[in-house]
Amino acid sequence: MLKGIGxxxxxxxxxxxxxxxxxxxxxxxxxxxxxxxxGRLREAIEGFCTAARAKADKIxxxxxxxxxxxxxxxxxxxxxxxxxxxxxxLIEGGQCAESALEAICDMFINVFSSAEDDLTNxxxxxVRDVKEGILRILLGLEETDISxxxxxxxxxxxxxxxxxxxxxxxxxxxxxxxxxxxKTSHSAILARALEIPAVLSVENAVQVLAxxxxxxxxxAVGSVIPDPELEQVTEYTRLRDEFIKERKAxxxxxxxxxxxxxxxxxxxxxxxxxxEDAQKALxxxxxxxxxxxxxxxxxxxxxxxxxxxxxEAYKKAALIMKGxxxxxxxxxIGGDKEIPYLGLQKEENPFLGFRAVRFCLKRPDVYKPQLxxxxxxxxxxxxxxxxxxxxxxxxxxxxxALIKECMEExxxxxxxxxxxIKIGVMMETSASAxxxxxxxxxxxxxxxxxxxxTQYTMCVDRGNASVSYLYSHYNPxxxxxxxxxxxxxxxxxxxxxMCGEAAADALLIPLLISFGLDEYSVSxxxxxxxxxxxxxxxxxxxxxxxxxxxxxxxxxxxxxxxxAVSYTHLR
Ligand code: PEP
Ligand code: MG
Numbered sequence: 001m002l003k004g005i006g007x008x009x010x011x012x013x014x015x016x017x018x019x020x021x022x023x024x025x026x027x028x029x030x031x032x033x034x035x036x037x038x039g040r041l042r043e044a045i046e047g048f049c050t051a052a053r054a055k056a057d058k059i060x061x062x063x064x065x066x067x068x069x070x071x072x073x074x075x076x077x078x079x080x081x082x083x084x085x086x087x088x089x090l091i092e093g094g095q096c097a098e099s100a101l102e103a104i105c106d107m108f109i110n111v112f113s114s115a116e117d118d119l120t121n122x123x124x125x126x127v128r129d130v131k132e133g134i135l136r137i138l139l140g141l142e143e144t145d146i147s148x149x150x151x152x153x154x155x156x157x158x159x160x161x162x163x164x165x166x167x168x169x170x171x172x173x174x175x176x177x178x179x180x181x182x183k184t185s186h187s188a189i190l191a192r193a194l195e196i197p198a199v200l201s202v203e204n205a206v207q208v209l210a211x212x213x214x215x216x217x218x219x220a221v222g223s224v225i226p227d228p229e230l231e232q233v234t235e236y237t238r239l240r241d242e243f244i245k246e247r248k249a250x251x252x253x254x255x256x257x258x259x260x261x262x263x264x265x266x267x268x269x270x271x272x273x274x275x276e277d278a279q280k281a282l283x284x285x286x287x288x289x290x291x292x293x294x295x296x297x298x299x300x301x302x303x304x305x306x307x308x309x310x311x312e313a314y315k316k317a318a319l320i321m322k323g324x325x326x327x328x329x330x331x332x333i334g335g336d337k338e339i340p341y342l343g344l345q346k347e348e349n350p351f352l353g354f355r356a357v358r359f360c361l362k363r364p365d366v367y368k369p370q371l372x373x374x375x376x377x378x379x380x381x382x383x384x385x386x387x388x389x390x391x392x393x394x395x396x397x398x399x400x401a402l403i404k405e406c407m408e409e410x411x412x413x414x415x416x417x418x419x420x421i422k423i424g425v426m427m428e429t430s431a432s433a434x435x436x437x438x439x440x441x442x443x444x445x446x447x448x449x450x451x452x453x454t455q456y457t458m459c460v461d462r463g464n465a466s467v468s469y470l471y472s473h474y475n476p477x478x479x480x481x482x483x484x485x486x487x488x489x490x491x492x493x494x495x496x497x498m499c500g501e502a503a504a505d506a507l508l509i510p511l512l513i514s515f516g517l518d519e520y521s522v523s524x525x526x527x528x529x530x531x532x533x534x535x536x537x538x539x540x541x542x543x544x545x546x547x548x549x550x551x552x553x554x555x556x557x558x559x560x561x562x563x564a565v566s567y568t569h570l571r
Contacts, residue, residue, distance in 0.1 A: 154173075
């Protein structure tokens with residue numbers, strides 16, 4: 001099995017179609033007739049631009065406008081007076097068109113590829129694409145025509161360039177394998193837009209795989225199986241069909257607003273555990289981050305991460321999200337989440353013990369660097385701070401006081417932050433539900449953590465199998481708490497979200513619509529199914545169902561009613 005980066009999900013089963021690179025070598029010449037050489041260059045550029053525009057139109061029809069813009073960008077790039085002017089200067093100095101073009105393009109490629117960010121790196125791929133396109137014309141070489149690829153083709157190529165993509169016939173190409181590219185490269189963006197499974201950065205793929213060789217690729221995990229066994233083909237065929245079926249049903253929700261059947265807009269964001277997941281969330285079409293669980297930054301290490309290390313992580317998520325909201329929860333350790341180097345004592349009832357905000361307020365040496373890192377990250381996007389496991393008002397006011405202290409320190413150090421940063425409360429204890437009216441006066445937003453709210457409301461350890469029959473958010477006690485929290489938030493104009501697993505529960509969603517939940521935060525892979533579930537209910541229908549459900553006495557009745565009504569509603 002070969003490994004690479006899973007860049008476009010889905011399973012591809014087919015045969016390799018190897019695209020070997022053209023030999024673009026030439027012998028540099030000293031030219032005498034400058035005007036004739038300038039004419040050659042201009043003609044080649046003109047030919048390149050005409051072809052690129054035609055391909056862009058084709059991509060616009062087959063893939064989308066955004067993707068076509070990549071090729072239109074190539075036209076603008078080579079028509080840029082500076083770039084064209086520099087190439088012409090070299091020709092005027094006696095170089096042939098090929099050498100002049102290559103020298104100037106390589107200069108840009110070097111500058112762009114030495115940058116740290118993916119986007120600038122991507123510009124290097126664009127310049128390379130332009131350079132090779134024009135060189136090919138100057139050398140009189142034909143471009144490989146991918147539109148000749150037979151059905152069940154798995155394209156194997158060093159780098160999938162946007163210009164190549166124009167020739168892809170979606171009905172024939174079932175997979176893409178490249179030697180270069182990352183999740184955010186054009187190859188990945190185009191593969192995802194075309195909905196073709198893709199595995200990128202597979203080392204030496206062009207050498208290792210042979211033309212017409214049978215191959216399976218899994219674009220979600222980034223694996224390539226050359227010459228699969230019969231059982232593997234059977235198993236992957238089943239997985240592929242399942243994936244296609246699911247995608248068909250959900251695909252139409254990509255890029256759509258999240259709204260109810262009667263057009264009420266709500267926010268649909270994602271839960272993440274590290275900054276890299278922010279990209280995954282975006283890829284899954286999340287509108288922001290509703291819960292960044294920061295514990296993993298602390299758990300993955302043998303010692304406390306420094307303020308700078310934390311800043312890097314939070315800043316990265318903020319930058320990936322480009323101004324979309326990123327709610328970052330402060331350290332929520334204790335209970336089931338242990339961090340050995342913090343020296344927490346073993347407790348009889350760790351879930352009811354010295355944990356989360358209780359611990360943090362007693363350990364400013366741990367908490368302040370995190371708060372300072374969060375504040376500093378807020379200079380790079382819409383970062384918001386969320387406090388976990390709140391049970392009383394003082395916890396919120398104390399955290400706010402500590403944040404103020406951190407702001408003053410940052411002021412004197414002349415470090416930037418957002419002075420209006422929003423500070424929210426995670427509503428996940430029965431105490432917080434009971435004083436939701438009081439907490440609403442202190443918080444900029446609420447986010448309901450149903451995983452813990454269920455545990456603490458029902459007095460049931462969420463990991464204990466013998467009491468798991470009680471661990472259900474359909475219990476009237478939990479539903480009443482959720483409803484109350486939303487109502488209290490609304491009364492004070494505080495937006496209320498939900499980041500527990502219940503936010504993605506299609507059965508519960510009509511109740512959440514009826515209660516007036518503003519934001520749903522779910523795992524990235526549940527974004528589209530949640531958008532779909534929300535779109536199926538109007539407020540009127542949701543209200544009618546909520547009224548019935550809230551009169552029921554038992555969890556069993558609630559679940560049976562939600563199942564029955566959803567079943568008939570969704571037919
Ligand atoms: C919750 O309690 O609902 C929640 C989202 O937080 P965690 O699962 O991390 O405790
Ligand atoms: Mg929790």
